[in-house]
Amino acid sequence: MTTKTAAITAVGGYVPEHVLTNADIEQMVDTSDEWIVSRTGIRERRILKPTSLGTSFMAIKAVQNLLDKKNLDPTQIDLIIVATATPDMPVSSTASYVATEIGATNAFAYDLQGACSGFLFGMSTAAAYISSGRYKKVLLIGADTMSSIIDYSDRATCVIFGDGAGAVLFEPNDEGLGLQDEVLRVDGKGRAYLKIEAGGSMLPPSKETVSKKQHFLHQEGRPVFKFAISNMSDAITQVITRNDLSKDDIDFVVAHQANKRILDAISNHLDLKSDQMLINIERYGNTTAATLPLLLWDYEHLLKKNQKLLFTAFGGGFTWGASYLTWAYNS
Numbered sequence: 001m002t003t004k005t006a007a008i009t010a011v012g013g014y015v016p017e018h019v020l021t022n023a024d025i026e027q028m029v030d031t032s033d034e035w036i037v038s039r040t041g042i043r044e045r046r047i048l049k050p051t052s053l054g055t056s057f058m059a060i061k062a063v064q065n066l067l068d069k070k071n072l073d074p075t076q077i078d079l080i081i082v083a084t085a086t087p088d089m090p091v092s093s094t095a096s097y098v099a100t101e102i103g104a105t106n107a108f109a110y111d112l113q114g115a116c117s118g119f120l121f122g123m124s125t126a127a128a129y130i131s132s133g134r135y136k137k138v139l140l141i142g143a144d145t146m147s148s149i150i151d152y153s154d155r156a157t158c159v160i161f162g163d164g165a166g167a168v169l170f171e172p173n174d175e176g177l178g179l180q181d182e183v184l185r186v187d188g189k190g191r192a193y194l195k196i197e198a199g200g201s202m203l204p205p206s207k208e209t210v211s212k213k214q215h216f217l218h219q220e221g222r223p224v225f226k227f228a229i230s231n232m233s234d235a236i237t238q239v240i241t242r243n244d245l246s247k248d249d250i251d252f253v254v255a256h257q258a259n260k261r262i263l264d265a266i267s268n269h270l271d272l273k274s275d276q277m278l279i280n281i282e283r284y285g286n287t288t289a290a291t292l293p294l295l296l297w298d299y300e301h302l303l304k305k306n307q308k309l310l311f312t313a314f315g316g317g318f319t320w321g322a323s324y325l326t327w328a329y330n331s
């Protein structure tokens with residue numbers, strides 16, 4: 001086995017057609033477009049209809065978009081990882097279904113649960129399989145149907161989240177391009193602040209859990225907000241320092257889209273120019289594991305070979321981190 005770098009060589013994405021605007025949400029809960037825009041930066045989000053299509057529906061669409069753009073035969077894919085907090089069902093994996101539906105008959109597949117950091121953690125996993133020489137084509141998908149776990153009478157969460165999916169292909173690179181370094185962390189105490197209480201082994205589904213709305217996502221926004229800024233900033237600083245980078249070396253920061261104010265705080269912390277931070281939260285809200293690949297999908301036209309990208313994410317768990325990746329192709 002040889003050691004090579006693992007590069008992203010293709011990007012695909014999909015967001016559902018149905019748009020849920022701030023004006024729509026004003027009809028559902030006590031909120032206002034002004035509050036949502038000023039406190040989160042979100043103007044609209046996409047919602048999968050019907051929800052029963054499942055996360056695999058969006059993941060498959062994102063992969064088909066990637067396969068078409070890359071003109072890739074799915075039988076060449078070795079492994080498919082689906083980062084998601086909203087799998088089609090607890091058992092079996094969404095990834096297995098996606099693999100079969102796209103015709104990846106020579107692949108194995110599994111789900112990865114890292115909440116909003118799922119895609120970032122998946123980049124580490126995908127790259128490790130490639131750089132070890134074990135596999136040549138690893139498809140990493142970030143996909144979440146957040147509308148399936150949101151209580152649309154809870155104004156603290158329903159304004160934030162949306163549905164979507166993005167996919168990237170990792171392949172070996174001979175020029176040293178691709179994933180260079182990462183700092184990935186967790187703090188299990190954080191689950192007190194961001195969780196779905198019921199439906200797992202600790203609290204299986206029952207009439208009571210349904211009536212108490214314990215199958216919906218519960219978030220204590222303020223502590224999550226604080227930890228998100230300090231932990232993402234800390235992870236980015238570690239990656240920058242140990243790779244001898246200066247802020248001007250960074251072409252783009254690809255950061256989890258949870259709240260525009262969090263992105264502004266990180267930008268201030270790093271003293272970034274406004275065009276270094278990629279942003280699309282105003283159109284999609286927080287799509288959990290899909291935010292990072294959807295940024296790549298939206299901004300692929302700006303990305304050029306050899307550019308330096310910093311990825312960062314923070315989410316339930318708590319989970320967080322930062323990765324440094326050099327871009328491998330001109331689109």
Ligand code: COA
Pocket residue numbers: 030031032035036039040116155156159160194220221222224225228258259262286314315316
């Ligand atoms: N519309 C109007 N008012 C709202 C509201 C809404 N949608 N949601 C909350 N409020 C109210 C609260 O009830 C509170 O009112 P009070 O002061 O009378 O009690 C006030 O606004 C401030 O609430 P707070 O929760 O402190 O707001 P905030 O400025 O922290 O914004 C979040 C709330 C959720 C947008 C913000 O905390 C956040 O983005 N948190 C982090 C989310 C995140 O990063 N997740 C990452 C993992 S997925």
